[in-house]
Amino acid sequence: MIKNKKIFLEAVKEAILNPDFNFTGFPEKKGIFVTLKKHGNLRGCIGFIEPIYPLDKALVEASRLAAFEDPRFPVLKKEEVKDLEIEISILSKPLQVKNIKEIKLGRDGLIIEQGYNKGLLLPQVFTEFNITSIEDALSMTCEKAGLPEDAWKSKLTRIYRFEAEIISET
Incomplete structure (x- = not known):
């Protein structure tokens, strides 16, 4: 169970805005999905089903993939980040x-x-x-x-x- 959820939400924004951002301190391997919505509409959702990456690295990568690589949507512009509703899903083992x-x-x-x-x-x-x-x-x-x-x-x-x-x- 994640105690300080705000750290994770801020890490998503920082990962999208800053290509050099490095999030650390959560080495446990977990599956994770990052969902981005803008004004209630889906804007990107990508993640990792299997726990193959440490949670901190998976969060950064899934955030960037959801923002810039989801083939269903155009690449997210940095000015859109302020309007995003962020949802992080940390998965149990299937x-x-x-x-x-x-x-x-x-x-x-x-x-x-x-x-x-x-x-x-x-x-x-x-x-x-x-x-x-x-x-x-x-x-x-x-x-x-x-x-x-x-x-x-x-x-x-x-x-x-x-x-x-x-x-x-x-």
Whole structure:
């Protein structure tokens, strides 16, 4: 559990504004996603599913990728940073789902994998979109992976769940 959340939120802004910024002090390896919104609209969201980087380095890299490399959006301009709403999701290790009854919406995010296709939706996405059925959540995650919405039913598909500690300004 992160105690001083403001440090993380400020680190996102600093990582975007300053290419030489170096954030240290959080060596534990964790998966992380940084979500940037401007006036309530998604402006960038990129991260690392697996805990392959120390949290401090992953935060800086995910911040820069969300701002400058998310292919869905134009590159963020520095003057936009003041208008950003920042949300950081620190992920638990993904657990493979054997039975969809293990999934608890409101707690779990989902990862769907089939072949080279992979999609992830953070736990809060299901709440934001008022998704109340596990089947709908799985279908939405399949679509994110570029798969047919019923691909989660296939024996070729792997389903994972994870939890996230969410840090935001609100």
